[in-house]
Amino acid sequence: MAGGSKEIRAKIASVTNTKKITKAMEMVAASKMRKAQARMEATKPYVEKVKRVISHVAGAHPEYKHPYTQERDSVKRVGLVVISSDRGLCGGLNSNLFRKILPMLKQWQEAKVEVELALVGNKAKSFFRSYGGNVVATVSDLGDTPHIEDLVGTVKVLLDKFDAGDIDEIYIASNEFVNTMAQTPTVQKMVPLEAEAEAETHWDYLYEPDAKTALDLLMRRYIESLVFGAVVENAACEQGARMMAMKNATDNAGQMINDLKLAYNKARQAAITQELSEIVAGSSAV
Numbered sequence: 001m002a003g004g005s006k007e008i009r010a011k012i013a014s015v016t017n018t019k020k021i022t023k024a025m026e027m028v029a030a031s032k033m034r035k036a037q038a039r040m041e042a043t044k045p046y047v048e049k050v051k052r053v054i055s056h057v058a059g060a061h062p063e064y065k066h067p068y069t070q071e072r073d074s075v076k077r078v079g080l081v082v083i084s085s086d087r088g089l090c091g092g093l094n095s096n097l098f099r100k101i102l103p104m105l106k107q108w109q110e111a112k113v114e115v116e117l118a119l120v121g122n123k124a125k126s127f128f129r130s131y132g133g134n135v136v137a138t139v140s141d142l143g144d145t146p147h148i149e150d151l152v153g154t155v156k157v158l159l160d161k162f163d164a165g166d167i168d169e170i171y172i173a174s175n176e177f178v179n180t181m182a183q184t185p186t187v188q189k190m191v192p193l194e195a196e197a198e199a200e201t202h203w204d205y206l207y208e209p210d211a212k213t214a215l216d217l218l219m220r221r222y223i224e225s226l227v228f229g230a231v232v233e234n235a236a237c238e239q240g241a242r243m244m245a246m247k248n249a250t251d252n253a254g255q256m257i258n259d260l261k262l263a264y265n266k267a268r269q270a271a272i273t274q275e276l277s278e279i280v281a282g283s284s285a286v
Contacts, residue, residue, distance in 0.1 A: 005271065008264040012257055019253035025089070026246035032144055033180070033239035039145070040177065040236045043229045050222045054215065068219045069193050072168040077114040079136075079158040079167045081190070082128075083174035083230050084121035085238040086140055091245040093175060093183060093238060094123040100185040101173050105133075116167060118154050120231060136161075146235065148228040155224050162191055170223075174230040175237040181244055183237040190223055 082101065084094045108115050118137040119125050125138055137157040142150055161167045170191040176184045 005264060005267050008260055008267060012260045012264065015253050015256050015260065019250055019257065022246045022249040022253060026243055026250060029239045029243035029246060033236060033243055036144070036232070036236035036239050037177070040229075040233050043225075043232050047222070047225045047229050050218060050225060054218050054222055066215050066219055067163070068191050068223070071192050075113060075168040077116065077167040078108060079116050079118065079161060079170040081118045081155070081158065081170070081172040081227060081230075082120065082124045083172070083227075083234045084119070084124035084127070085234065086122045086142065087238075088123065089245060090238050090241040091248075093241040094121075094127070096183075097173060097175055097185040098127055100187060104171075104187060116158070116161065118158050120151070120154065120227075121234075142231065144235065146228070146231050148224060151227050151231060152224055155227050159191070159220065159223065172227060172230055174234045177233050177236045177240065180240050183241055190226055193219075193222075 080101070082097075084097060088094075105115060115134065117128060117133050117135045119128060119135060120139055120142070122140045125135075125140060128135055137154040139150060139154045158167065158170050162170060169189060171187055172190050173185070173187045176186045178184055
């Protein structure tokens with residue numbers, strides 16, 4: 001029994017060390033999540049403002065129909081931006097997103113629609129490396145504070161293909177931050193943009209050289225900001241999911257330590273009982 005008790009003590013020490021690590025990771029993730037949430041909230045007003053300006057300029061010049069607002073007659077090729085995390089240990093955040101994407105990929109495949117992928121994050125790169133797919137652009141290792149400049153090239157690849165008529169629609173797949181404990185995988189169409197309801201108030205901006213040039217620039221900036229906003233939101237989702245995963249791991253480690261201590265006490269009690277029995281048996285023999 002002495003050997004068994006020693007083995008249990010070693011396991012308790014090992015699980016205790018693991019618990020310390022997961023608790024530290026939980027606290028770090030909580031701190032990073034608050035900062036990521038602040039960046040996420042700071043990004044949204046810019047995206048909404050650009051969208052509002054686009055709607056007002058387009059409404060003031062209905063004679064010009066921007067290509068990014070026009071549906072194609074038939075959809076033969078689509079572009080898909082997939083936003084994942086660079087690191088793991090964040091529960092089912094990435095796997096849930098991939099499970100959301102797979103039925104759409106299958107549906108497009110059955111409809112003979114070609115899919116071109118732009119991947120953000122190491123986990124998406126790793127998944128589609130094994131799953132397969134036509135990957136046309138990748139970017140990873142954005143860190144905890146991503147910058148829009150890091151994403152412009154990836155977005156530009158798909159937008160240039162759309163402009164050239166090589167793809168007919170562009171979608172984005174990412175995680176939506178619901179709250180600390182919940183993140184929802186979503187897939188939405190980015191291009192063509194859905195038409196906004198006409199505003200009752202008439203807006204008139206002063207800009208040059210013309211509405212077409214202004215809308216071309218604004219449309220690109222809006223789509224880039226959409227992707228950037230999704231990346232920032234996904235970062236908040238990642239830290240929230242990691243915090244909960246590490247909390248669960250810490251709780252499980254605590255429960256395991258309690259079970260091991262109970263087993264250790266039982267083994268120790270059994271060893272003491274056996275020793276007493278041997279002493280009593282020996283004294284009786286004498």
